[in-house]
Amino acid sequence: MTTTASSAARTAAAGREAFLADFRSMSTFGATAGGGVDRQAGTVADGQTRSWFRGLVEGHGFEVRYDQVGNQFALLELTPGAPYIAVGSHLDSQPLGGRFDGAYGVLAGAHAAIRLKERFTQGDETAKFNIAVVNWFNEEGCRFKPSMMGSSVFTGKLPAEQVLATTDPHGTTVREALEAIGTVGDFSLDVAAYLEIHIEQGRSLEDAGLTIGLVESTWGANKYEFVVHGEQAHTGATIIADRHDALLGASLLVVAAREIADEFSTDEHAVITSCGEFNVFPNSPVVVASRVNLLVDLRSTDPDVLAAADAELHRRIQAIEQRAAVKIERGAEHVWASKAYDEAGMKLAAECADALGLPHGTVRTLAGHDSTNMKDIVPTIMLFVPSVEGISHNEKELTSDEDMLAGVDLLTELLGRVADGEFVRP
Amino acid sequence: MTTTASSAARTAAAGREAFLADFRSMSTFGATAGGGVDRQAGTVADGQTRSWFRGLVEGHGFEVRYDQVGNQFALLELTPGAPYIAVGSHLDSQPLGGRFDGAYGVLAGAHAAIRLKERFTQGDETAKFNIAVVNWFNEEGCRFKPSMMGSSVFTGKLPAEQVLATTDPHGTTVREALEAIGTVGDFSLDVAAYLEIHIEQGRSLEDAGLTIGLVESTWGANKYEFVVHGEQAHTGATIIADRHDALLGASLLVVAAREIADEFSTDEHAVITSCGEFNVFPNSPVVVASRVNLLVDLRSTDPDVLAAADAELHRRIQAIEQRAAVKIERGAEHVWASKAYDEAGMKLAAECADALGLPHGTVRTLAGHDSTNMKDIVPTIMLFVPSVEGISHNEKELTSDEDMLAGVDLLTELLGRVADGEFVRP
Numbered sequence: 001m002t003t004t005a006s007s008a009a010r011t012a013a014a015g016r017e018a019f020l021a022d023f024r025s026m027s028t029f030g031a032t033a034g035g036g037v038d039r040q041a042g043t044v045a046d047g048q049t050r051s052w053f054r055g056l057v058e059g060h061g062f063e064v065r066y067d068q069v070g071n072q073f074a075l076l077e078l079t080p081g082a083p084y085i086a087v088g089s090h091l092d093s094q095p096l097g098g099r100f101d102g103a104y105g106v107l108a109g110a111h112a113a114i115r116l117k118e119r120f121t122q123g124d125e126t127a128k129f130n131i132a133v134v135n136w137f138n139e140e141g142c143r144f145k146p147s148m149m150g151s152s153v154f155t156g157k158l159p160a161e162q163v164l165a166t167t168d169p170h171g172t173t174v175r176e177a178l179e180a181i182g183t184v185g186d187f188s189l190d191v192a193a194y195l196e197i198h199i200e201q202g203r204s205l206e207d208a209g210l211t212i213g214l215v216e217s218t219w220g221a222n223k224y225e226f227v228v229h230g231e232q233a234h235t236g237a238t239i240i241a242d243r244h245d246a247l248l249g250a251s252l253l254v255v256a257a258r259e260i261a262d263e264f265s266t267d268e269h270a271v272i273t274s275c276g277e278f279n280v281f282p283n284s285p286v287v288v289a290s291r292v293n294l295l296v297d298l299r300s301t302d303p304d305v306l307a308a309a310d311a312e313l314h315r316r317i318q319a320i321e322q323r324a325a326v327k328i329e330r331g332a333e334h335v336w337a338s339k340a341y342d343e344a345g346m347k348l349a350a351e352c353a354d355a356l357g358l359p360h361g362t363v364r365t366l367a368g369h370d371s372t373n374m375k376d377i378v379p380t381i382m383l384f385v386p387s388v389e390g391i392s393h394n395e396k397e398l399t400s401d402e403d404m405l406a407g408v409d410l411l412t413e414l415l416g417r418v419a420d421g422e423f424v425r426p
Numbered sequence: 427m428t429t430t431a432s433s434a435a436r437t438a439a440a441g442r443e444a445f446l447a448d449f450r451s452m453s454t455f456g457a458t459a460g461g462g463v464d465r466q467a468g469t470v471a472d473g474q475t476r477s478w479f480r481g482l483v484e485g486h487g488f489e490v491r492y493d494q495v496g497n498q499f500a501l502l503e504l505t506p507g508a509p510y511i512a513v514g515s516h517l518d519s520q521p522l523g524g525r526f527d528g529a530y531g532v533l534a535g536a537h538a539a540i541r542l543k544e545r546f547t548q549g550d551e552t553a554k555f556n557i558a559v560v561n562w563f564n565e566e567g568c569r570f571k572p573s574m575m576g577s578s579v580f581t582g583k584l585p586a587e588q589v590l591a592t593t594d595p596h597g598t599t600v601r602e603a604l605e606a607i608g609t610v611g612d613f614s615l616d617v618a619a620y621l622e623i624h625i626e627q628g629r630s631l632e633d634a635g636l637t638i639g640l641v642e643s644t645w646g647a648n649k650y651e652f653v654v655h656g657e658q659a660h661t662g663a664t665i666i667a668d669r670h671d672a673l674l675g676a677s678l679l680v681v682a683a684r685e686i687a688d689e690f691s692t693d694e695h696a697v698i699t700s701c702g703e704f705n706v707f708p709n710s711p712v713v714v715a716s717r718v719n720l721l722v723d724l725r726s727t728d729p730d731v732l733a734a735a736d737a738e739l740h741r742r743i744q745a746i747e748q749r750a751a752v753k754i755e756r757g758a759e760h761v762w763a764s765k766a767y768d769e770a771g772m773k774l775a776a777e778c779a780d781a782l783g784l785p786h787g788t789v790r791t792l793a794g795h796d797s798t799n800m801k802d803i804v805p806t807i808m809l810f811v812p813s814v815e816g817i818s819h820n821e822k823e824l825t826s827d828e829d830m831l832a833g834v835d836l837l838t839e840l841l842g843r844v845a846d847g848e849f850v851r852p
Contacts, residue, residue: 201663235700237627
């Protein structure tokens with residue numbers, strides 16, 4: 001080993017150790033007893049994580065800015081006046097979420113940018129673009145709905161004013177929450193391309209023994225808010241024939257959603273249905289429910305299958321209304337069509353992975369990500385690293401140190417080549 | 427009409443008008459926009475209603491006392507040293523309850539006692555007993571569980587210390603709630619018999635064209651708290667085969683409970699099943715539920731049918747655990763056997779109703795009442811007045827003025843004869 005090679009190896013080892021140390025620090029914010037984090041968007045814990053992240057990147061000479069809905073940008077100016085390559089994910093979490101979901105991608109982006117700063121400012125390479133590491137506001141959408149809120153505003157899919165006026169269950173608005181944690185501004189970013197690395201949250205990479213997933217498309221998703229209307233009554237004194245039980249109606253809807261997933265399961269991943277939120281009113285032990293609000297979503301990679309499953313759900317709703325003597329009202333809906341990521345981006349990422357000797361394959365993402373929004377406005381590349389047993393949105397969520405570091409290495413290589421103009425033209 | 431008869435008619439008319447005026451005043455406490463009341467046990471609204479009631483009865487010369495769990499006693503001493511005939515119900519309500527449930531019975535008891543006070547103190551009749559009008563604490567059991575809390579302590583079914591330490595969902599104890607509204611003491615009542623009048627909360631009286639129901643028995647009830655344990659996961663990324671969806675398991679349980687009621691419906695009232703409370707964790711839009719806590723109850727007049735329905739529910743739980751890949755844990759249970767009311771009491775009440783020309787019939791009560799507890803320690807008579815369309819635990823709950831006044835007349839007649847020693851011996 002030459003002195004230079006040995007010095008580079010030492011630098012690389014130090015960079016990896018620094019990443020893991022920063023990951024441990026980051027995971028202390030909103031830490032839960034079960035090894036996860038609780039950092040819902042705009043809470044004190046979210047604010048603390050954002051402050052910590054600001055300190056980290058400012059320590060490396062980045063400049064931190066916020067836009068009007070609290071998206072946090074860590075700017076590395078390499079070529080004054082050039083547009084930015086954005087790389088990032090989100091630091092917010094589910095109420096009892098894992099410490100990898102989103103946070104891994106933001107920190108990986110930051111470390112990739114830190115490594116590239118040394119290369120571009122100390123060597124003789126000149127970057128064609130500047131780099132912005134992004135922490136998107138409220139990707140999870142649990143405290144404030146919908147999910148992917150910050151990137152939806154950034155990509156023009158939601159008006160900023162509507163988002164700022166959105167309230168949490170206690171009536172606090174996004175504007176108030178952002179002002180309370182002091183992370184709101186008026187910055188706007190001139191972005192040329194977007195890169196994101198994220199944990200898979202499924203088990204296909206682990207099952208296939210791969211380290212890197214190159215995301216080729218998102219699933220299509222139809223998400224519905226339903227309100228089941230019954231009639232409040234006494235659980236003891238009201239005979240069955242007189243009941244209009246909203247809880248029975250909503251339960252039948254949950255069961256129907258699963259049955260539809262089963263019916264369309266000829267292909268393993270054909271249709272996935274879920275009900276995540278389910279609120280009963282008045283929810284008293286001796287009262288037949290007058291109302292249930294619930295969310296039902298259907299996802300599929302195939303638009304025709306999704307449409308057929310959706311039609312089947314709506315057919316069944318009529319039978320459920322009759323069975324439970326209730327009315328089912330469909331409220332807000334959010335529909336995402338299945339969409340492909342940039343093919344050239346996947347090819348470039350595969351080349352980088354090959355150069356680093358990392359086993360990779362193509363995957364689809366069932367979950368929504370900020371890249372789902374970004375790919376509709378700029379060329380976008382999305383990468384996955386494995387999740388142990390596919391566990392996610394759970395304190396037990398886990399990605400090995402080795403896989404995390406492989407992801408940072410790949411992202412560094414890829415971000416460097418994208419900043420060099422190999423993906424989009426300056 | 428003689429002068430005396432005309433004067434008596436005027437007095438009676440004034441008494442009826444006074445009852446309706448007091449009923450209107452009482453209904454302003456915790457009044458809701460929909461014409462009902464929200465006076466959950468131990469809340470500010472419950473405290474205000476109790477204060478108002480205290481003022482009312484003290485204005486008529488009654489003395490008000492509280493026992494250690496906040497049961498409120500309005501004492502009318504007619505025969506110093508004699509035991510008491512208690513008459514009452516409860517002033518607390520469901521979150522969006524009707525203004526008749528419980529409250530009617532307390533006010534009817536107070537007005538019956540007020541009328542009898544005049545008769546026993548101004549005429550030459552001497553009462554064999556004293557009279558206590560009771561407002562039992564927390565009959566509804568929505569804020570603090572279980573229901574019929576105050577009468578359960580009074581009848582020795584629940585230890586006072588356990589009740590005082592019981593918390594609401596915000597961690598406030600019964601002790602703290604009672605102290606905050608200042609209605610707790612150390613009084614104990616020497617009771618010889620108990621009378622209660624209540625709205626039917628069903629529609630059998632209305633359907634049969636009757637004004638008065640003589641309650642012959644309570645239904646048996648098995649009430650269970652179930653916890654469905656799943657595994658928190660991402661709704662998008664987790665394939666169906668990997669899910670342990672607590673919400674699916676709980677929904678299947680709700681559906682199974684209804685199916686059991688249908689299976690045992692050969693007799694119209696054979697089995698009634700209900701799920702009133704249903705809480706999902708973590709209840710986030712994009713998270714498969716890790717846990718659902720729900721209450722399921724089964725009721726029947728026939729102990730054998732109830733046992734068979736209960737066995738069927740428990741058989742189905744195993745299938746549900748398999749279907750949803752969850753574990754279902756049975757927590758607390760409350761079992762009330764079907765029990766008959768005092769036959770001599772029903773006969774006496776029927777005589778009084780006949781004397782007043784009020785059409786009456788025997789009924790069973792599906793709902794639990796404070797009299798359900800009291801009848802296990804002293805001879806007890808329970809009366810119903812009709813509920814329009816059987817609607818109850820609902821802001822639209824309604825009993826006509828005429829039926830309310832008929833009930834007060836009957837209760838006055840009955841309480842007078844019981845105080846005269848016609849039901850229990852002094």
